Amino acid sequence: MTTTGQTPLTIQSQGSFAVGGTVTSQPGAFDPRNPTDPAGQTLHGDHPRVSCQIPVDPRPLPLLLWHGWWEDSSCWGTTPDGREGFTSLFLRRGFAVYTLDQPRRGSAGKTTVAAPVSTAPNEQWFFNQFRLGEWPDLYPGVQFSEDSGALEQFFRGMVPDTGPIDADVLVAGASAALAAIGPSILVTHSHAGGFGWLTDMQDSNVRAVVSFEPGSGFVFPKGEVPPPMPSANGTLEGVPVPLDKFLALTRVPIVVYYGDNIPTEPTDISGRDNWRVRLAMARLWVDAINRHGGDAELVYLPEIGITGNTHFAFSDLNNVQIADQVSAFLAKKGLG
Template identity: 30%
Template structure:
């Protein structure tokens, strides 16, 4: 593999808010064996709920607009970097295709803003078990987790499942608006771009696209959930829904598929354009929920990029006419 030449790289934060804590007692703590008996004052001004965005700009751009990758629930931006079994992740693959690539850590995940302050976040953090992930990510049924029996023909690299679980992080169920707000602010800092969102990140991407229709030129959503069923200003922007295999194996996924269909219908009613990339109907069988990690992830990305190229050419032609 030839060396990857970059014109630039870096990171920034987006979104967030200041909060002030008052009335808490000062306590004596020890940071380390050599830094003891420190009077820690938990009162004051704090920044929380900002996203973290890392970016890489290829030296030779082959694509006019950057792509912002949005991870799903209980994961971080690391899910785009490398597959669990060590193959090329979509982040580097996009760069090697000449696409400027931005990867976000959403609020409370990875290197993004976190809050341990009392009374700020409601609820408690949840962490997904391996058994739950095995079924929810459609590697196999929960009852078959112990034997590691998979769905027949699965594309997920099962030998690396434990590595995927090492990437999992806790999540709150009450920070949706903070996450979306920070994503929208990231889009504003990046400028015109395309969004690729997975799972919960796909739902967030659609909301961000409606809030900033002039900046989000198109969305690719990989098996999204949590998207609204009403959009007011989709502004003729195109959305591509990508979905894998084994979607009818339980009622949970049947419901998620119905919800995704309802969101796409709402996008069309709001003035947007939608396409569906149903991988099994194209002869690509065995894809799990983790489409960007499956063994055929490069083939899936080829199809996504083919769509983005067509959309890009179409949009520039439309703008030339105006």
């Protein structure tokens, strides 16, 4: 971690807690003489773990950072090339920063429902899917270090699920976190994007949404769902919800960011074509929110001159520039 020339961080308090979750139990009576028998015993699981750092005199609204698929909260802490991630960057900007390990991931791995932990080699898939490049080549000009150590950190930063991904469990966990934290700016990445909308739709503690490359869960009012979008990575479909639920998305400012190297024409390279339809669907989604009186904005970073970003703009080489974009958005909305 780079320390040279860096102003120290001043932290009023820090720590972590579990929140929400479920409890299962086995019928019978616990026998302290046979304690490995589950009879009469409980299992608390399916909670998120929330880690937090609160600076001295924080701004009114904290950030709640929610990682994506195959990640945990550490993705926000340090970049693959060893620089400060969003946690430290936004602490420096005066925000209290909460990060989530979603239920059944990382430090919140205690699950009441088992699922096999994946051990199938899959990193070349994710190299492409996360748009570092087309394996084994990084994209020209990509905002990812050419140092092989950075790629190793990236691969080792991935974290498998300990149980099934269950939208209800994830949204309940995020809502429990928000109930504990209070009004917050929800920052999501990738698959947390869709779960984030679902949380926002039912939780008035969400005061703004900053979403990096949402990949699914694009909700539309019933009757307004766009046609399915086929791609080389499967068909993406909008999700119909009742209009009154959809309208909850119109009450807070939303910004969605996408990085670079997303094709406009179909390609048979799955990891690229995947994002062609996701970006297209996100544009329609933002339009639908605004059509219904909301305040949503989509920023395709190359369109504002910021090029080379991967699926992980917040930890890319230019992540300070990306943080500046987020800061400017929050300031514009009176939240910064």
